[in-house]
Amino acid sequence: MKRWLAAAVLGLSLAGVTQAAIDTYQFADEAERERYHELTKELRCPKCQNQDIADSNAPIAADLRREIFRMLGEGKSNQQIVDFMVDRYGDFVRYKPALSARTWLLWFGPGVLLLGGFTVLALIVRKRRGQAAAGSADLSPEERERLAKLLDKEQTHD
Amino acid sequence: MKRWIMVLPLAVFLLVAVFLYRGLFLDPSELPSAMIGKPFPAFALASVDGKPLTEADLLGKPALVNVWATWCPSCKIEHPYLNKLAEQGVVIHGVNYKDDNAAALKWLAEFHNPYQLDIRDEQGSLGLDLGVYGAPETFLIDAKGIIRYKHVGVVDATVWREQLAPQYQSLVDEAKP
Numbered sequence: 574m575k576r577w578l579a580a581a582v583l584g585l586s587l588a589g590v591t592q593a594a595i596d597t598y599q600f601a602d603e604a605e606r607e608r609y610h611e612l613t614k615e616l617r618c619p620k621c622q623n624q625d626i627a628d629s630n631a632p633i634a635a636d637l638r639r640e641i642f643r644m645l646g647e648g649k650s651n652q653q654i655v656d657f658m659v660d661r662y663g664d665f666v667r668y669k670p671a672l673s674a675r676t677w678l679l680w681f682g683p684g685v686l687l688l689g690g691f692t693v694l695a696l697i698v699r700k701r702r703g704q705a706a707a708g709s710a711d712l713s714p715e716e717r718e719r720l721a722k723l724l725d726k727e728q729t730h731d
Numbered sequence: 732m733k734r735w736i737m738v739l740p741l742a743v744f745l746l747v748a749v750f751l752y753r754g755l756f757l758d759p760s761e762l763p764s765a766m767i768g769k770p771f772p773a774f775a776l777a778s779v780d781g782k783p784l785t786e787a788d789l790l791g792k793p794a795l796v797n798v799w800a801t802w803c804p805s806c807k808i809e810h811p812y813l814n815k816l817a818e819q820g821v822v823i824h825g826v827n828y829k830d831d832n833a834a835a836l837k838w839l840a841e842f843h844n845p846y847q848l849d850i851r852d853e854q855g856s857l858g859l860d861l862g863v864y865g866a867p868e869t870f871l872i873d874a875k876g877i878i879r880y881k882h883v884g885v886v887d888a889t890v891w892r893e894q895l896a897p898q899y900q901s902l903v904d905e906a907k908p
Contacts, residue, residue, distance in 0.1 A: 619864035622759060632829070633864045636855055661862035663765035 598642050605645050612641050612654055615669060619662050764881040765862055771796070771876045772860035779827055779835050779849040788848055789876050793902035794822035795895070796870040797846070797886070798858060800830040801838045803866040809885040810842050816891065817845035821899065824848040828866050829855040871898055874906040 600606040613627035618634045626634040626641075637658070644654050658666045670676045712720065773786050789796070797813060799806040817823050825846035827835045832851060839849070852858055861870065871880040880898050882890060 619762060619862075636859060640859060659765065661765060661860065662864065663763055663862070665762050 601646070608651060609641060609645055612645075612651060613638055615667065616641075616655070616658055617666050617668050619666060625668065761883055762864075764878070766870070766878045767881060769878055771870075771872055771878055772857065774850070774852075774857045774860070776857060777851050779832060779839065779851045784848060784850055786876060789824060789872060791874055792822050793871070793873050793899060793906055794824055794847075795886075795899070796824045796826060796872055798826045798828045798861070798863050798866050798868045798870075800828045800866050801834040802830065805885045806867045807842075809867055809887065810845075812887055812891070813845040814843045816886075822847055824850065826850045826852050826857060826861075828852050828858045828863060869895070871895060871902070873902045 598609070600609065610627065614625050616626050616637065618624045618626045618629040618631055618637075620631040620633045621629050624634075626637045640657075641654055644657065649657075655667065659671075664670050664673075664676070670679060672680055771786050771789055775783065775785050778784050795816075799810075813823055823845050825844075825848070827849060830853065832853065835849075835851070839846075850857065855863075861868075865883070867885060869882045869886050870878050871882075872878050879902065880895070882894060884890075886895065
């Protein structure tokens with residue numbers, strides 16, 4: 574029992590560690606705080622690549638958070654802030670990449686694949702349906718005779 | 732069913748396999764720099780020994796700009812090789828990135844200083860403008876101060892020979908009238 578309790582306490586203390594990195598910034602208002610959270614969630618940490626900069630403890634992420642805070646204070650728009658980051662770190666820092674010739678495949682590739690899949694499916698279904706219809710209508714004379722015989726047999730048995 | 736449809740899954744598989752195979756040899760920590768082709772960002776910082784420096788001081792000769800710090804273990808590894816390059820006459824400038832100035836001065840005195848200019852970027856503001864996300868990073872700039880190449884990680888004999896030296900040489904040739 575004691576051991577379980579100790580494990581639970583340790584587990585809970587770890588849960589605190591995994592939470593977002595905490596900075597103490599004073600925002601002008603609630604809207605600005607909201608934008609700060611939105612931006613730090615949308616931008617990716619260049620160093621620890623599968624974390625957004627809100628979650629990362631890397632020094633560079635802290636720098637970028639500070640920079641975002643500064644730019645929010647200067648009244649820059651979200652777009653200006655994202656552009657600032659992309660200018661320096663490339664499209665890589667955006668979890669939501671901009672639509673451009675280079676990212677076209679990324680945005681539309683899955684949709685194109687899905688459409689392709691549906692097209693193939695539709696073609697196969699149509700073909701099968703055609704075959705089934707053709708099959709029932711076209712019995713050769715011999716087949717008809719055999720069918721009739723079989724049906725006759727059934728009847729005589731009864 | 733038509734013949735070609737039978738080969739289609741194989742063709743798709745091969746295409747995907749080629750891409751995935753290639754992916755095995757890509758290093759995801761090496762990001763393409765967004766700064767290539769852009770001018771070196773403007774800055775007004777002091778050198779490690781207190782002289783004022785700006786981006787204009789970098790103009791005139793193609794050079795390597797090496798971002799380093801005393802807290803960075805890989806910087807220590809590449810330092811002897813930078814010394815060697817400097818001896819061979821390669822122009823190298825240093826950006827001391829987010830570092831303690833006293834520690835940086837001690838390091839340069841102890842391990843030899845390969846840098847012609849020692850930019851002191853204590854706040855990391857120049858590093859931010861350069862898109863630096865760790866150290867060491869080494870930029871190659873031309874005589875007009877345009878960033879032409881960026882290497883992330885240690886500069887050693889292989890990196891120099893295969894990546895930096897050919898480009899540095901072509902920039903030197905380009906700079907000659």
